[in-house]
Amino acid sequence: GESVGLHLPTLSVQEGDNSIINCAYSNSASDYFIWYKQESGKGPQFIIDIRSNMDKRQGQRVTVLLNKTVKHLSLQIAATQPGDSAVYFCAERNNQGGKLIFGQGTELSVKP
Amino acid sequence: KAGVTQTPRYLIKTRGQQVTLSCSPISGHRSVSWYQQTPGQGLQFLFEYFSETQRNKGNFPGRFSGRQFSNSRSEMNVSTLELGDSALYLCASREGGYASSPLHFGNGTRLTVT
Numbered sequence: 001g002e003s004v005g006l007h008l009p010t011l012s013v014q015e016g017d018n019s020i021i022n023c024a025y026s027n028s029a030s031d032y033f034i035w036y037k038q039e040s041g042k043g044p045q046f047i048i049d050i051r052s053n054m055d056k057r058q059g060q061r062v063t064v065l066l067n068k069t070v071k072h073l074s075l076q077i078a079a080t081q082p083g084d085s086a087v088y089f090c091a092e093r094n095n096q097g098g099k100l101i102f103g104q105g106t107e108l109s110v111k112p
Numbered sequence: 113k114a115g116v117t118q119t120p121r122y123l124i125k126t127r128g129q130q131v132t133l134s135c136s137p138i139s140g141h142r143s144v145s146w147y148q149q150t151p152g153q154g155l156q157f158l159f160e161y162f163s164e165t166q167r168n169k170g171n172f173p174g175r176f177s178g179r180q181f182s183n184s185r186s187e188m189n190v191s192t193l194e195l196g197d198s199a200l201y202l203c204a205s206r207e208g209g210y211a212s213s214p215l216h217f218g219n220g221t222r223l224t225v226t
Binding site for chain 2: 034036041042043044045046049089091099100101102103104105
């Protein structure tokens with residue numbers, strides 16, 4: 001099967017701080033990107049998405065930035081809360097076939 | 113609306129057996145995808161169905177198969193189970209056909225092969 005990476009990076013932040021989770025995607029033909037949050041024992045939960053014709057999109061406490069030049073995606077979480085602790089996945093969809101390819105995930109730990 | 117529902121939640125099987133997992137998508141969603149999640153390989157795409165037709169397939173052996181019914185519910189089957197098939201199997205649905213719309217995941221079926 002297709003996958004990206006074997007090791008799960010971790011990010012530890014203090015409650016109230018802003019978090020930035022980064023993701024490098026692989027395919028310059030990808031035209032749609034999504035961030036998911038996965039808590040223990042649950043499936044991935046949709047957070048925010050962005051199309052390749054955009055550089056930035058904001059949601060509630062979250063912002064996604066897309067840099068197509070360097071194939072980089074980031075998720076910014078403002079005023080991080082303990083409930084934000086989870087594994088965060090980025091995913092890309094290429095314009096040929098349409099399946100989502102997931103990144104390795106980043107574990108976010110929020111210290112109270 | 114109810115979310116994506118997967119049954120059963122947990123399964124324990126022995127090598128050589130076969131297993132069928134079930135998925136009910138969000139009402140109105142016609143596209144269903146299946147993913148395998150393991151600690152070592154992460155989330156890997158299995159297949160996608162739309163209007164009862166397999167539209168996309170990942171790089172898994174033929175032991176992995178699926179189908180979709182006219183009510184959009186989907187099943188996946190794994191035959192001749194191997195220890196390496198132990199994983200969380202996730203089903204996801206989305207509205208419409210090929211488009212930029214997010215997948216909505218269920219909580220998965222945890223399969224353990226002994």
